[in-house]
Structure formats: structure tokens, C-alpha cells
Amino acid sequence: MAEQTVSPMMQQYFEIKKQHPNEILFYRVGDFYEMFYDDALTASRELELTLTGKSCGKEERAPMCGVPFHSYETYVARLIAKGYKVAICEQMEDPSQAKGLVKRDIIRVVTPGTVIESSMLSEDKNNYLCSVYCKRTRGRWRAGICFADISTGEAYATELNAEKIGAAIITELCRYMPSEILICPPMLDFKDVTAYVKQHTNALVELREDACYKDSVMQTAMTDQFGENWRETLHYEADALVPYAVAAMINYLHETQKHGVERIRTVQNYADAQYMRLSPVTRANLELTETMRGREKKGTLLWVLDKTETSMGKRLLRSWIEQPLVDAEAINRRLGAVQALYTSTMARAELKEALNHVFDIERLTTRILYGSATPREVKALGDTCAMLPQIKAQAAGCSAPLLTALAEQIDPLEDILQGIATAIVDDPPASLKDGGAIRAGYNAEVDELRDIMHGGKGYLSNLEARYREETGIPKLKIGFNKVFGYYIEVSRSYADSVPDSFTRKQTLTTGERYITPELKELENKILGANERLLALEHQLFVDLLNQISAQIVRIQRTASAVAQLDVLASFAEAALQNNYVLPTVDTGDVFEIKEGRHPVIEKMLKNGLFVPNDTLLDEDENRMLLITGPNMAGKSTYMRQNALIALMAQIGSFVPAASAHIGVVDAIFTRVGASDDLAAGQSTFMVEMTEVAEILRSAGKDSLVILDEIGRGTSTFDGMSIARAVVEYICENIGCKTLFATHYHELTSMDKDLHGVKNYNIAVKKRGEDITFLRRIVAGPADDSYGIEVAKLAGLPGSVTRRAHTVLRQLEAAAPGRDNVMQLDFETVEAYNNPSVPSEVMDKLHSVDIETLTPLEALNFLYELKTALDKD
Structure with a gap:
């Protein structure tokens, strides 16, 4: 074919x-x-x-x-x-x-990172586009990383100089959870980052070419977006890498969005030291914004604290939970604002009522800037502007410095409100295509065209009546269709009465259709008015969008202040509903909680009250709490609740306790629970050891470390040895505040050997072979493991648990030194594992320059070492 x-x-x-x-x-x-x-x-x-x-x-x-x-x-x-x-x-x-x-x-x-449509976005979650640029200088990797939410205009960036740059990048990705990531070619070599993105996120990865990161390309993009003095404006040093990441993002947006990129007016630079370090494992274990199993909000800290009224507040609350502060002064400014709202019941209620009528002006403004906003969305912006004076007054009426500062940042936007109220009808249509959005009296031509249209239809009725009278045809009627326009329809029985001035246009089975010059003239007038009216309304609406877009900086600043007020009021409301207290937060080393509670579990309990517990940690006598006790007794809950209380205090929230004194924690590390990473070919024990290794490398003296059952994935003596070595390393090399839960009762003697170790256990009441968990943390080591009793509670058949007790008694009777708690001679074990090395070998090792050895020289050197050892 x-x-x-x-x-x-x-x-x-x-x-x-x-x-x-x-x-x-x-x-x-x-x-x-x-x-x-x-x-x-x-x-x-x-x-x-x-x-x-x-x-x-x-x-x-x-x-x-x-x-x-x-x-x-x-x-x-x-x-x-x-x-x-x-x-x-x-x-x-x-x-x-x-x-x-x-x-x-x-x-x-x-693309996933450039969505602005409200129907595609979650109202309570930012949608970040990420850009990463890394470079090796002077033998060390550095990176610049930028995150931007196109739907709100927010942009954040930081320089990363960590020794393990891959882990630092993962930490930042985990902090913002972008939906799309732009990477430079060298990033392909960071296998840990690519593995994390693939296994733990749904982000789309876009590889940008080397040409995107040329100096000239970066300079042009940054100048066009932020002006000639962008380095001074954004505070970037000459060798900073962030500008390359930001420029690559800006150019990508120009490629994909065509317009609207001006929404990003500035980039907020932050330092890693500004926020508490939270590893991906810690975030997951503490279930801050989603549960580990169901990936849902209910059952998380976010779920407990979210009493916000606006979409902007919901997004900011999530951001604050993901990024706790480490600056005691900034934390106390937030706490002071929450305290003022907590005590001012009427002001808080009126503020929340006003906030309840605030629309998502961050995303509305973006849609206005892109020209895709509907008349209803513009009216929603106007309705929000009407609430701003009340919000501003309630915030200004409180004495807290932060509330006063936020009140000053709120611009009432009277001009925008006036512009919208004057131009848009009270109940605008969902779409502009059918007209009817422009208010009567706003534009003289619009009013005139509407009169023509409405009057035109009146003219048609009058003309129809006149034609009936002149022709004597009682059922003559004027109709309209898209093919012929307006026409006169007459039934066949009156065909002889039609005057010669009527021109036949169409013959039907029931009659004839005609037109007249007069009718055609009227048609042109009416249809022309309708077409002109729609075009004019569209132009007036576009002009209004442009007027609003010109004030985007004012709107954005106001939206930010309103969102912060919403979160602070949410904290105050949550404190009131959940019986939280104002914590004392300072730069000291004391971490003391009186009657602390787990914020999530106490809300999930349907029957019964949560049993509170005390905690005392510092960097001296109480550096490490060694916690023993049976499974299911509450060790993990106790440790997690302390981490959550520290985090809550440092985001500016009241905490679930009778009292709390928090010395600022710069990082929280957790190793809780067991899980295989089968995709990476790692067993439970391997995952555990990898996570512990990362904690020991990363924790500092101001960190809070939570370790649960270290070493249980291998043989008893291996596990016990690892657990003891970890405890010693933390106490002697890091010195941070630590909660360490273990089943190895042999470790409880370490309080005599290591300064700062204290024994605690979960109290249990025993009646024969039955036990009751009291959920209380008390001083001293546990007197038993209660493993069989826990198995009985879990539903193991009675015959099995009775047999287990018999076997246990036989083993205890046969064990040497059964009347004493088994102790290991760790000095002897260490000497066995670490025999002295001949000085000749040590001298050779110290003198060799490994960097310059060829493979053959390395092989010969190894032979020399072996010979020296054999001689010894």
C-alpha cells in the first residue's frame, strides 16, 4: 500500500x-x-x-x-x-x-519537584526539588545542596564539608525528603547516596550534564535571578559550592516551567550546626512524621502536636519537627511565645478562630504568579487579607517578643484586599471561561456590554412580539443555533402569511426558518458584545493577577509570619489539651525529667493511664543509664520518650512531664529494634553493627544516644563483649548522655569500673511463676531476666513454659559458680586478643610510607613483617 x-x-x-x-x-x-x-x-x-x-x-x-x-x-x-x-x-x-x-x-x-497544582499536592507537606553539586578540592570532597518548594517560593541551601560527605548528603535529604533530585555527574560515584535514594525515597533523580555547572553558566543564572550583587545579597564566599547547585536548579526550572521562576526571590542559607542532627534511622525509630509500619500520620509526634488551622501552619509544623533547634536563645523565644498564648486563653481562641478563615496564600500566590489561578482562588486571597488585621492585633496584644516581632511582619495588605474586592464579585465562578467574575461598576465597558447583552435579549422579545403582530402569525418565534445564528421559525400552516422581507434560510418538516436584515443586525450586536465581554473580563482579570504578583514579597513575608503564629498557637493548644509543661532549656549539661511520659503512646492508650518515669542525665556522674529488665516491660518506650521530650523542647513545644530541664542536645542517635536489610544483603546483626559504628563515629559530648539490646544478634559471649566495649568507648571517648538497655546482666557490674555509669531497671512484681510489669524505672540492676514469664504472657503453651523452667533449673544447678553472678576477666580476655607486638615490627610499620608503595614493594614488605614475627 x-x-x-x-x-x-x-x-x-x-x-x-x-x-x-x-x-x-x-x-x-x-x-x-x-x-x-x-x-x-x-x-x-x-x-x-x-x-x-x-x-x-x-x-x-x-x-x-x-x-x-x-x-x-x-x-x-x-x-x-x-x-x-x-x-x-x-x-x-x-x-x-x-x-x-x-x-x-x-x-x-x-515533574515531581515542580508541581504547583493544589490537586496534585498534599496541603500539609512541602514538595521539594533538590539540587546537589559536589567537588573534590585539596583531596577532600565538599558539596553544595539546595532545596526549593516551587509551590510556595521557599528555598534553603547549605555547604557540606563533613569527612563522610555521602552521609552528610543523606542527612540533608532525610531532613527535607525531596520528590525530585538534580545531581551532577560526580554524584554517581557516591553509592551510599544513590542506594539510600533508591531504597528509602520515591524521588525522581535527574542527572545534569557537566556543562550545567560551568562558572559562566552559574554566574549568568545567579545574576539574572538575584541581581548583580548576588554574592553579597546571599552571603556566598568566592569558593562556595551552593551557587552552582542553586544555578543548576534555576536553569532546570527555566527549562521546565517557562515562566514563574521569579517566585524564588531569595535563598535562605542554613548551617548544619543550626539544627539538631537526626539520622534517617533516628527519624524512623522515633516516628516523628510517619509510622514505621503503616507510613501514616496517626501514631506520630506530628499527629499529637498538630492543632494547626492553616495549610501553611501544617507544613511549617512538619518542618520544625524535622529540624529541631540547637540555639538555646532561639528555642526560648519560641517557648516564650507558646507560654504567652498558653496563658492568654481568649487571645489564643480568637487567634485560632481568625486563622481558621485563612487560605493557603503561599500556594495561591504561586498560582497567581503563574497565571493559573481561578477567580475563586483570587477571592480566597482577598478573604484571607480581610482576616489579617485581626490576626495582627491578637499577636501584638501578647507580650512575648517573638509574637510582637511576628505581628510587625504581618502586612494587612489593604491595597490587595481593596483591589480584589473592587474587581471580583462576591460569589465568583469556578472558571473564567464563561465570564461573570468582574464586579458591576468596576469597568464601564464591561457594564455597557452586559447591558447590550441583556438588553439585546429584551430586544429579541420585543421584535418577536412585533413580528407576530405585523404578520398575524400567532406562533411565530425567534430562536438560535450555532449554525445559522438567530432565525425566525414559522409553521407550515402559516407559510402563506410570511412577508417578502423575510428571507428563507432552512426548510423543516414542521415549517420554515427565515432571517431579516433587522434580525441579523441585532444578532451581530449581541454576539459581538458577548465575545468582546469575555475577552475584556479575561484581560481585566490578568491585569489584576499582575498587580497582585507585583506585591509577592509582601505577601510571602506575611504568609511566613501567619504560619509561625499558627504553629505556636498549635503548641499552646496541644499543651493545654495534653497537660504539658514549660521546659527549662539552657546550654548546661543537665537532662532532668520528672514524671516524663511518651507523648504518642499516652494518646494511643484506650484504657488505663500511662505510667510516668523520672530521668537524670548529665556529663559527669550520670552520663550513662544502664537499663535492665524483661522484654515488653517498657524499656524501649522509656528511652524513646526521653528522646522525644528533648526534641519537643528544642522545637519550642511544651513537654509531657511534671517538670523538665533540658541542656541543649546537638544530636539524637538511636539504635532500637531489629531489622534485616535483605536488599543490601545485610543480616540483622550486620545492620545493627553498621548503625552502632555510625553512632560511635558521629556522636559528640552534647549528643543523646539511645542503644537497645546491642549485640544480641550473635553468640552470647560475642554479643556481651561488643556491648561492653561499646559502653566503654562511649564513656571514655565520647562522654555523651546515653540510655543503654541490655539483657546482659553481667554488664551491670560496670558501674564500679566506669565513672558515670548508673544501673536502673524496670520494676516487676512476681507471684510464683507469674509476673506483672509495673512500668517503673527504679535504681539498681534487675534481679532476673523473666524470659520464660514473658513467653507465658505472649501465649506460649503452658506445657512449653513449664518444661522451660525445668530445663532452666537444671542448667543453673550444673553451672560452675552458680551462687555468684558470672563475671568475666576482661583484662585476661583483652591480653589474649591483643598480644604485644615485637618492637621491630612496630618500627617497620611506623617508618613505611604506604602511599608510595608499589604492589610488588607492598608484597615484599609484608614478607619482611612475617619474618620478623616468626623470629620472635
């Missing part, structure tokens, strides 16, 4: 698709976005769409599927969630006005 000529429309499609080979192309055709070939195959599979075909001048029909343009966001959201990018190709002119082929062009590429 001869090949047909490819249609002009498909030629246009091929040209546009060639520019976007890696995206699914949504190609606008009339009321649909169509997809062809591989895009159609992918979309039909992922979206469960019916696959059809289109003749494209080739022997085989092109696979094709489509989605309605008015509901395309739903389909795009599903593709984005599956990791695809979508290029939106729009008709750039009205098809009815186009001469020949309708012009089309890409208006935007939607």
Missing part, C-alpha cells in the same frame, strides 16, 4: 515530540490532550485508558489515547506519582480564529 502524506498536525506533533523525548507529551487537540505512539502505550497502561489508533500517513495506524483537558490534572498527578514527567502542549490560539494549522507549543513540563 502506498504511504500517505503525514498530516500537517502530525508533522507539528513530531517536531514538538523531538524536543521532549523523555516526557509523556500531552498534545492539545480540541477538548482533549492526545498521546501517540510510545506515549500512548505508556499512558494507556498506567492510566488504564482505552487505546485507539490514528492514521498518520504510515502503513500502520499510530497508537493513540487521550484525556479531557478540563480534568487533565488528575491524570497528570497519577503519572507524576509513578515517576514520569509530562510535557503540556497547548493550543496557542483560538482554533476558530486560526488561519490554517493551529499554533501549539509547550507551556510547561510537569
Whole structure:
């Protein structure tokens, strides 16, 4: 069969698709976005769409599927969630006005990190795009990393100079959890980072070429975005790497968004030292914003503390929980604000009531800037502006310095409110396409055109009545359709009464349709008015959007202040509802909790009260609490609650306790629970040892470390030896505050050997072979392990537990020194494991320069060492 000529429309499609080979192309055709070939195959599979075909001048029909343009966001959201990018190709002119082929062009590429549509975003979570640039200088890796939420205009960046740069990058990724990551080519060599992203996030990774990071490219992007003096404005040193990361992000946004990139007006630089260090493992173990199993909000610290009224507040609360402060002064400013709102019941209630009427002005402003806001969304911004004076007054009325400062940051935005109230009707339509959004009296021409339209319909009624009277045809009527416009319809029985001035236009089975010059003139007037009115309303609306966009800095500053007030009020409300207290936070080393409670578990308990416990830690006598006791008695809960209380205090929240004195903790490290990492080929014990190793490398004297059952994944003596060595290392080399739970009762003697170790246990009440957990932490070591009793509580058959008791008594009777707690001679063991090395060998090792050895020289050197040892 001869090949047909490819249609002009498909030629246009091929040209546009060639520019976007890696995206699914949504190609606008009339009321649909169509997809062809591989895009159609992918979309039909992922979206469960019916696959059809289109003749494209080739022997085989092109696979094709489509989605309605008015509901395309739903389909795009599903593709984005599956990791695809979508290029939106729009008709750039009205098809009815186009001469020949309708012009089309890409208006935007939607990617996971560049979504701005509210239907695709979670209102309580930021959607971050990340950019990472790393470079090796003077034999050491450094990195610049930037995070931006395009939907709100926020941008944050920091320089990373850690010894283990991969781990530092992972920490930052974990802090912000971006949905898309731009990386430079050298990042491909950081296998730990790529493994983390692949296994623990759903982020789309985009590899940018080396050319994106050239000095000239960076300079141009930063100057265009932030001005000639961007280094001074953003406080970047000459050798900083962050500008390269920021520039790569800005250029990527220009490629994908086409416009609206000016939403990012500044970049907030932060230092790693500003926030508490929380490893990915710690965040997961403490279940800060999602549970470990269900990945849901309920059962997390976020769930307990979220009493916010606005979407902006919900996002900021999550951010504060993810990034606890380490500056005692900043923490106490927040606590002072919460205390003021806590005690001012009426002010707090009125503030929360006002906040309840605040819309998401951060994301509304972005949609306004992009020109995609609807009349209802603009009206929502106006409604929010109307609440700002009340919010400002309530904040200013409290004496706390932070509340006063936030009140000053709130701009009432009267001009924006006035502009919206004057231009937009009280109940605007959902879409601008049908008109009716512009208020009467706002524009004289709009009013005139509406009069013509409404008057025109009145003219039609009058004309119809006149024609009936003049012709004597009682059922003559004037109608309208899109083919002929306005027409006069007369039934066949009155055909002879039609005057000669009527021109026949159409014959029907029931009658005839006519037009007159007078009717045609009236039609042109009415239809022209309607078309002109729609165009004028659209232009006036666009002008209003531009006026609002020009005030974006004021709006953004106000939105930030309102969000902070919302979170502070949320803390005060949570404190009141949950019986929390104001903690004392300072730079000392004391960590003292009286009657502390687990904030989440006490809320989850349906029956019974949570049993509170005290804690005393410092960097001297009480550096490490060695906690023993049976499983299920509450050791893990106790340790976690202390970590959560420290974190709550340092985000500015009241805490679940009778009293709390928190010396600022710079990091929290946890090793709790057991889990295999089968994907990485690691057993439970290997995972545990890897995590412990990371803690020992990273913890400092101001850190809080929580270790639960270290060494249980191997033989008893191996595990016990590792556990003891870890305790000794922490006490002697780090000196940080530590909670260490163990089943190795032999370790309880370490309080005599190591300064700062204290024994505590979970109290248990025993009646024969039955036990009751009292959930109380008391001084001293546990008197037994109660393993069999716990097994009985867990439902093991009675015959099994009775047999276990018999076996246990036999083993205890046969054990040497059964009347004494078994003690190990650790000095003897150490001497056995670490025999003295001949001085000749040590001298050779100290003198060799490993960096300059060839493989053959290294082999000869090893032979010399072996010979020296054999001689000894």
C-alpha cells in the first residue's frame, strides 16, 4: 500500500515530540490532550485508558489515547506519582480564529519537584526539588545542596564539608525528603547516596550534564535571578559550592516551567550546626512524621502536636519537627511565645478562630504568579487579607517578643484586599471561561456590554412580539443555533402569511426558518458584545493577577509570619489539651525529667493511664543509664520518650512531664529494634553493627544516644563483649548522655569500673511463676531476666513454659559458680586478643610510607613483617 502524506498536525506533533523525548507529551487537540505512539502505550497502561489508533500517513495506524483537558490534572498527578514527567502542549490560539494549522507549543513540563497544582499536592507537606553539586578540592570532597518548594517560593541551601560527605548528603535529604533530585555527574560515584535514594525515597533523580555547572553558566543564572550583587545579597564566599547547585536548579526550572521562576526571590542559607542532627534511622525509630509500619500520620509526634488551622501552619509544623533547634536563645523565644498564648486563653481562641478563615496564600500566590489561578482562588486571597488585621492585633496584644516581632511582619495588605474586592464579585465562578467574575461598576465597558447583552435579549422579545403582530402569525418565534445564528421559525400552516422581507434560510418538516436584515443586525450586536465581554473580563482579570504578583514579597513575608503564629498557637493548644509543661532549656549539661511520659503512646492508650518515669542525665556522674529488665516491660518506650521530650523542647513545644530541664542536645542517635536489610544483603546483626559504628563515629559530648539490646544478634559471649566495649568507648571517648538497655546482666557490674555509669531497671512484681510489669524505672540492676514469664504472657503453651523452667533449673544447678553472678576477666580476655607486638615490627610499620608503595614493594614488605614475627 502506498504511504500517505503525514498530516500537517502530525508533522507539528513530531517536531514538538523531538524536543521532549523523555516526557509523556500531552498534545492539545480540541477538548482533549492526545498521546501517540510510545506515549500512548505508556499512558494507556498506567492510566488504564482505552487505546485507539490514528492514521498518520504510515502503513500502520499510530497508537493513540487521550484525556479531557478540563480534568487533565488528575491524570497528570497519577503519572507524576509513578515517576514520569509530562510535557503540556497547548493550543496557542483560538482554533476558530486560526488561519490554517493551529499554533501549539509547550507551556510547561510537569515533574515531581515542580508541581504547583493544589490537586496534585498534599496541603500539609512541602514538595521539594533538590539540587546537589559536589567537588573534590585539596583531596577532600565538599558539596553544595539546595532545596526549593516551587509551590510556595521557599528555598534553603547549605555547604557540606563533613569527612563522610555521602552521609552528610543523606542527612540533608532525610531532613527535607525531596520528590525530585538534580545531581551532577560526580554524584554517581557516591553509592551510599544513590542506594539510600533508591531504597528509602520515591524521588525522581535527574542527572545534569557537566556543562550545567560551568562558572559562566552559574554566574549568568545567579545574576539574572538575584541581581548583580548576588554574592553579597546571599552571603556566598568566592569558593562556595551552593551557587552552582542553586544555578543548576534555576536553569532546570527555566527549562521546565517557562515562566514563574521569579517566585524564588531569595535563598535562605542554613548551617548544619543550626539544627539538631537526626539520622534517617533516628527519624524512623522515633516516628516523628510517619509510622514505621503503616507510613501514616496517626501514631506520630506530628499527629499529637498538630492543632494547626492553616495549610501553611501544617507544613511549617512538619518542618520544625524535622529540624529541631540547637540555639538555646532561639528555642526560648519560641517557648516564650507558646507560654504567652498558653496563658492568654481568649487571645489564643480568637487567634485560632481568625486563622481558621485563612487560605493557603503561599500556594495561591504561586498560582497567581503563574497565571493559573481561578477567580475563586483570587477571592480566597482577598478573604484571607480581610482576616489579617485581626490576626495582627491578637499577636501584638501578647507580650512575648517573638509574637510582637511576628505581628510587625504581618502586612494587612489593604491595597490587595481593596483591589480584589473592587474587581471580583462576591460569589465568583469556578472558571473564567464563561465570564461573570468582574464586579458591576468596576469597568464601564464591561457594564455597557452586559447591558447590550441583556438588553439585546429584551430586544429579541420585543421584535418577536412585533413580528407576530405585523404578520398575524400567532406562533411565530425567534430562536438560535450555532449554525445559522438567530432565525425566525414559522409553521407550515402559516407559510402563506410570511412577508417578502423575510428571507428563507432552512426548510423543516414542521415549517420554515427565515432571517431579516433587522434580525441579523441585532444578532451581530449581541454576539459581538458577548465575545468582546469575555475577552475584556479575561484581560481585566490578568491585569489584576499582575498587580497582585507585583506585591509577592509582601505577601510571602506575611504568609511566613501567619504560619509561625499558627504553629505556636498549635503548641499552646496541644499543651493545654495534653497537660504539658514549660521546659527549662539552657546550654548546661543537665537532662532532668520528672514524671516524663511518651507523648504518642499516652494518646494511643484506650484504657488505663500511662505510667510516668523520672530521668537524670548529665556529663559527669550520670552520663550513662544502664537499663535492665524483661522484654515488653517498657524499656524501649522509656528511652524513646526521653528522646522525644528533648526534641519537643528544642522545637519550642511544651513537654509531657511534671517538670523538665533540658541542656541543649546537638544530636539524637538511636539504635532500637531489629531489622534485616535483605536488599543490601545485610543480616540483622550486620545492620545493627553498621548503625552502632555510625553512632560511635558521629556522636559528640552534647549528643543523646539511645542503644537497645546491642549485640544480641550473635553468640552470647560475642554479643556481651561488643556491648561492653561499646559502653566503654562511649564513656571514655565520647562522654555523651546515653540510655543503654541490655539483657546482659553481667554488664551491670560496670558501674564500679566506669565513672558515670548508673544501673536502673524496670520494676516487676512476681507471684510464683507469674509476673506483672509495673512500668517503673527504679535504681539498681534487675534481679532476673523473666524470659520464660514473658513467653507465658505472649501465649506460649503452658506445657512449653513449664518444661522451660525445668530445663532452666537444671542448667543453673550444673553451672560452675552458680551462687555468684558470672563475671568475666576482661583484662585476661583483652591480653589474649591483643598480644604485644615485637618492637621491630612496630618500627617497620611506623617508618613505611604506604602511599608510595608499589604492589610488588607492598608484597615484599609484608614478607619482611612475617619474618620478623616468626623470629620472635
